[in-house]
Amino acid sequence: MRAESESRTPETKSVLVAFACSLGYTEKVTFEKSVRLGLLALAVAVAILLLATGLGGEMALFWAFGMAFGFVLQRSRFCFASAFRDVFLLRHGRNLKGVLVGLAVATLGFGVLMSQQVPFPALGLLPQEANVLPLGWHVVLGGLLFGAGMVVSGGCVSGSIYRMGEGYIASWVSFGGILVGLLAAGYTWNWWWRVQIADGARLWLPAFIGHGGAIVLTMAALVVIYLLLLWWESRGGLVIPDREFDAGNEETFAGKLNNTLRRIFVHGWPAAAGGAVLGGLNVMLFTAAHPWGFTGELSRWSIGFTNWLGLGPGALAGAADLPGCTLEVGGGGILQHMFFLVWGMVFGSLIGALLAGEFKIRLPRQRTRYLQSAGGGVAMGYGAGIAMGCTIGAFFSAIPSLAVNGWVFAIFLAVGAWIGVQIIQRIQ
Amino acid sequence: MSFRQLDVRGEICPYPMMKAVQALKKLTPDDDGLQVITDHAPALDTIPTQAARLGFQTEIEETGTPEWCITIRRAP
Numbered sequence: 034m035r036a037e038s039e040s041r042t043p044e045t046k047s048v049l050v051a052f053a054c055s056l057g058y059t060e061k062v063t064f065e066k067s068v069r070l071g072l073l074a075l076a077v078a079v080a081i082l083l084l085a086t087g088l089g090g091e092m093a094l095f096w097a098f099g100m101a102f103g104f105v106l107q108r109s110r111f112c113f114a115s116a117f118r119d120v121f122l123l124r125h126g127r128n129l130k131g132v133l134v135g136l137a138v139a140t141l142g143f144g145v146l147m148s149q150q151v152p153f154p155a156l157g158l159l160p161q162e163a164n165v166l167p168l169g170w171h172v173v174l175g176g177l178l179f180g181a182g183m184v185v186s187g188g189c190v191s192g193s194i195y196r197m198g199e200g201y202i203a204s205w206v207s208f209g210g211i212l213v214g215l216l217a218a219g220y221t222w223n224w225w226w227r228v229q230i231a232d233g234a235r236l237w238l239p240a241f242i243g244h245g246g247a248i249v250l251t252m253a254a255l256v257v258i259y260l261l262l263l264w265w266e267s268r269g270g271l272v273i274p275d276r277e278f279d280a281g282n283e284e285t286f287a288g289k290l291n292n293t294l295r296r297i298f299v300h301g302w303p304a305a306a307g308g309a310v311l312g313g314l315n316v317m318l319f320t321a322a323h324p325w326g327f328t329g330e331l332s333r334w335s336i337g338f339t340n341w342l343g344l345g346p347g348a349l350a351g352a353a354d355l356p357g358c359t360l361e362v363g364g365g366g367i368l369q370h371m372f373f374l375v376w377g378m379v380f381g382s383l384i385g386a387l388l389a390g391e392f393k394i395r396l397p398r399q400r401t402r403y404l405q406s407a408g409g410g411v412a413m414g415y416g417a418g419i420a421m422g423c424t425i426g427a428f429f430s431a432i433p434s435l436a437v438n439g440w441v442f443a444i445f446l447a448v449g450a451w452i453g454v455q456i457i458q459r460i461q
Numbered sequence: 462m463s464f465r466q467l468d469v470r471g472e473i474c475p476y477p478m479m480k481a482v483q484a485l486k487k488l489t490p491d492d493d494g495l496q497v498i499t500d501h502a503p504a505l506d507t508i509p510t511q512a513a514r515l516g517f518q519t520e521i522e523e524t525g526t527p528e529w530c531i532t533i534r535r536a537p
Contacts (some may be wrong), residue, residue, distance in 0.1 A: 065526070067526055110502065110503055112474070112503070114474070115474065115475065115503065118475065119475075119507075122475065123507065123510065123511065125507075125510065127506070186473075187473035187474040187475070187476075188473075188474065201473065203473045270514045271510070271513055271514060272510050273509040273510045273513050273519075275506055276505060276506070276521070301502065390526035390527055391502055391526075391527045392527075393500050393526075393527055393528075395470070395471045395500060395501075396471050397471050397472060397473055398471055398472075402472070402473050402476075405473070406473065457475070457476075457479075458479075
């Protein structure tokens with residue numbers, strides 16, 4: 034194992050070379066162990082796709098979407114926790130710029146879709162599936178808890194899900210914490226509904242300034258944030274650029290194919306590329322069903338299970354009538370289409386990590402890390418429960434929904450992340 | 462050449478970077494630099510920048526799948 038890795042030069046190692054060779058060369062084809070496992074995992078994923086097709090077309094579709102999301106998250110290491118955190122911790126906006134690119138792509142796509150769904154927004158109708166959610170203190174507290182929780186645990190919900198696929202055991206602990214936090218939110222939902230959510234205004238920008246106005250305003254706000262970020266970075270000191278892709282200079286077909294494969298499967302993607310692809314996938318998912326988001330589904334597991342035991346929160350007032358990632362009471366069995374989306378994300382990330390040689394079971398040595406992951410997870414779960422979404426549902430899919438709640442959540446997410454930075458700097 | 466060693470394998474984000482910065486600040490004039498062993502890929506982007514801001518330059522060597530050794534020495 035050791036000898037094998039020493040004989041390799043970085044970035045040119047890939048066994049994908051061999052794959053390229055297999056198309057035109059007669060040399061003996063060898064695959065590294067992690068790539069063999071990655072291809073095996075891909076075969077298993079295809080088998081699950083076929084089984085899911087048997088269960089119903091929607092399940093297969095969501096499995097495929099989940100895999101695509103997980104793969105892109107892993108390849109671009111798209112991490113909302115670091116996007117917000119690094120602005121404060123490092124004065125560095127690389128990941129936040131990627132998020133802004135994704136928001137811009139999704140805003141254009143969502144804008145077109147919603148203008149077809151609701152041609153006359155001034156009449157007061159809302160697009161049925163878009164994440165336009167009631168405003169109130171629950172969004173503020175939810176954003177703060179989520180922002181602090183994701184920094185303390187080292188990843189938001191989507192970040193934890195893709196790191197589960199990369200073999201980070203602490204992320205599995207975070208995931209458990211998130212399920213517990215969502216259940217806790219379930220127990221307090223009816224109180225929040227009574228005092229805040231039921232009367233909260235659902236402000237959808239096109240209702241006030243039309244579709245075009247709302248899209249232009251949202252895009253302008255994204256550009257302003259981008260410029261602010263550049264100014265903030267310029268005061269932070271020098272930044273070493275990401276490692277460059279080490280392209281081979283072979284002009285043959287196999288050489289070129291090998292470069293392409295390494296660019297996609299081995300070398301990490303720039304955050305902006307990841308953001309653009311995720312934004313595009315989000316538009317496709319909205320076209321097929323509804324915007325990307327999954328904390329509603331996660332709540333269905335923990336609330337549904339405890340309800341089944343007779344210990345759960347019971348009925349959730351008004352929740353069934355709200356879109357997005359609002360808490361769900363469960364029922365109808367575990368195998369539903371969103372179940373396939375969540376585990377598809379884990380599997381897509383696992384395949385991406387194996388093919389890139391980045392999979393490893395990672396166990397933190399300090400016991401504090403497990404407490405941090407669990408505690409941060411519970412805070413995120415509770416925050417996502419009352420704010421009706423995580424960094425995806427209440428933010429990455431809400432701002433493109435041209436909904437005011439997306440911006441309110443984003444502001445307090447940033448404040449929460451700042452609080453989280455203060456906390457982790459005090460935990461060694 | 463004497464390099465301090467820092468093994469942050471298994472650590473969660475962003476501790477590999479934070480621990481590396483802490484170790485760099487503790488280097489004495491006798492140390493030539495620091496070697497960080499990590500299995501956390503995002504650290505390959507964050508550590509070089511933080512090291513540069515403290516006046517160091519870095520070199521990354523891939524030592525396993527996935528494992529890297531980041532050599533950090535004082536910029537001349």
